[in-house]
Amino acid sequence: MMTSAAHDTGTADCIAIIVAAGSGSRAGSPPDDNANRPESDHNQEKQCPPEKQFWPLAGKSVLAHSVDVFLSHSRIKTIIIVTSAHNLDHVKSQFGANDCHVIQGGATRQQSVYAGLKTAADIDPTARFVAIHDAARPLLPPCLLGTMLATINDAVAGVAPALPIADTLSSVDAQQNIDRIIDRTPMRALQTPQLFWREVITNLHQQYADDPTFTDDCGLALAAGHTIATVEGSHQLRKLTHPQDYAMLKAYCSNANGTLLTTGYGMPDIRIGNGFDVHKFADTPGPIMLAGLSVDSARGMLAHSDGDVALHAICDAIFGALADGDIGHHFPPTDPQWHAADSSLFLKFATERVRARGGQIMNLDLTIICETPKIGPLRDKMRARIAEITNLPLGRIAVKATTSEKLGFTGRGEGIAAQATASVILPDHEDQFLPVPTAPE
Ligand code: CTP
Ligand code: MG
Numbered sequence: 001m002m003t004s005a006a007h008d009t010g011t012a013d014c015i016a017i018i019v020a021a022g023s024g025s026r027a028g029s030p031p032d033d034n035a036n037r038p039e040s041d042h043n044q045e046k047q048c049p050p051e052k053q054f055w056p057l058a059g060k061s062v063l064a065h066s067v068d069v070f071l072s073h074s075r076i077k078t079i080i081i082v083t084s085a086h087n088l089d090h091v092k093s094q095f096g097a098n099d100c101h102v103i104q105g106g107a108t109r110q111q112s113v114y115a116g117l118k119t120a121a122d123i124d125p126t127a128r129f130v131a132i133h134d135a136a137r138p139l140l141p142p143c144l145l146g147t148m149l150a151t152i153n154d155a156v157a158g159v160a161p162a163l164p165i166a167d168t169l170s171s172v173d174a175q176q177n178i179d180r181i182i183d184r185t186p187m188r189a190l191q192t193p194q195l196f197w198r199e200v201i202t203n204l205h206q207q208y209a210d211d212p213t214f215t216d217d218c219g220l221a222l223a224a225g226h227t228i229a230t231v232e233g234s235h236q237l238r239k240l241t242h243p244q245d246y247a248m249l250k251a252y253c254s255n256a257n258g259t260l261l262t263t264g265y266g267m268p269d270i271r272i273g274n275g276f277d278v279h280k281f282a283d284t285p286g287p288i289m290l291a292g293l294s295v296d297s298a299r300g301m302l303a304h305s306d307g308d309v310a311l312h313a314i315c316d317a318i319f320g321a322l323a324d325g326d327i328g329h330h331f332p333p334t335d336p337q338w339h340a341a342d343s344s345l346f347l348k349f350a351t352e353r354v355r356a357r358g359g360q361i362m363n364l365d366l367t368i369i370c371e372t373p374k375i376g377p378l379r380d381k382m383r384a385r386i387a388e389i390t391n392l393p394l395g396r397i398a399v400k401a402t403t404s405e406k407l408g409f410t411g412r413g414e415g416i417a418a419q420a421t422a423s424v425i426l427p428d429h430e431d432q433f434l435p436v437p438t439a440p441e
Helices: 062-071 085-098 109-123 144-151 198-207 217-223 243-253 309-322 343-356 376-390
Strands: 014-020 076-083 100-104 129-134 158-164 169-172 178-182 188-190 194-197 228-232 269-281 288-290 293-295 360-369 397-402 415-426
Touching: 014 062, 014 109, 062 076, 062 085, 062 129, 076 085, 076 109, 085 100, 100 109, 109 129, 109 198, 109 217, 129 144, 129 198, 144 158, 144 194, 144 228, 158 217, 194 198, 194 217, 198 217, 217 228, 269 309, 288 309, 293 376, 309 343, 309 360, 309 376, 309 415, 343 360, 343 376, 360 376, 376 397
Parallel strands: 014 076, 014 129, 076 100, 158 228, 360 397
Antiparallel strands: 129 194, 158 188, 158 194, 169 178, 269 415, 288 293, 360 415
């Protein structure tokens, strides 16, 4: 029925289930941390339940962090929060007004998830996907869910964020002595949210309802022989399990001055790049390609490819934001296969490079510098064409033009120049800021 292509429809088709029914026994008692206590709780300490998912973190509860990320995601239709019987009223009072469904969980995480899945089937059986998330992982990078939704396909039951293991891995014997070192290369630590085809994971939970021993939903899907894809996880997705995890999570929420970052979700990696290109007019007649359109022109352009300066400048702006070389690096002018090439292919490639990094282009701003052709009448068509190539909304694409007042090569009508700026948001990877190791002497 489905193709194996990734599913990125852009419409709301995913339910989020946040499991928050645990007792947090390993985390212990709540921190004495009035500085971090949510504003609303300052004078009502007693009303805040003691479990870790209700601890204060950067001005709101641990649970509220994940709820806010899901609430602001365009693909999320509904949020179901699963909590324990004795916290139902508290969670309803905090999140019930935000269109979140608050329900009672079970004795194990697996039972809590199953309760969430049954509610999902009741309230919204048309949702194709479900993202199952631990409330105990508050700092969900906003880009991650989009990356997983773009990755899931009909060859897999689901997608999970996974991190390579940094420590040496071993097993120990009954005396706690190391008996074996395990090759860590293929090992991954799995995190949440884990994204599944809703019907598939619901049926699996039904099938395994009498064996409530699985620590997460990937385990259950794997036991039934399904394949689960992985995407790169994030260190900030660390689970609040032990008291020391709380200190780490607070550190992720703060900058060097100890104040909260504006997003509150950790550190999205926002990039800016600029690009510039020039092509010379040829002695042959036009038309020319400009911003993806064929445009009437007395003279054609001299170029190896189709000579679209505008798209070339945009490509370089995107490559610049990614620190990923430039257009000549990816499409060498010496390579005959790019002779007369359609530059929209270059721009599609640049867009795909962003997507492959789990990122998103936020906006593109293009300036074309020429005496002719006149850009004003073509502006909106150019924006629409760039939107079509990059799959971006029109409101994120600007096309501007200027002459150079008859000065210089553009002023003399010898060629056309274009410059562009791209902003790109990438998932956070805090280790990108670690110093580059130098080779040992
Ligand atoms: N969880 C749940 N229902 C349970 C047990 C756990 O919804 N019966 C949730 C927790 O609230 C948490 C997530 O599953 O968000 C991951 O579980 P874990 O980190 O083990 O949390 P707790 O079970 O609360 O902690 P502990 O095991 O230390 O008691
Ligand atoms: Mg537990």
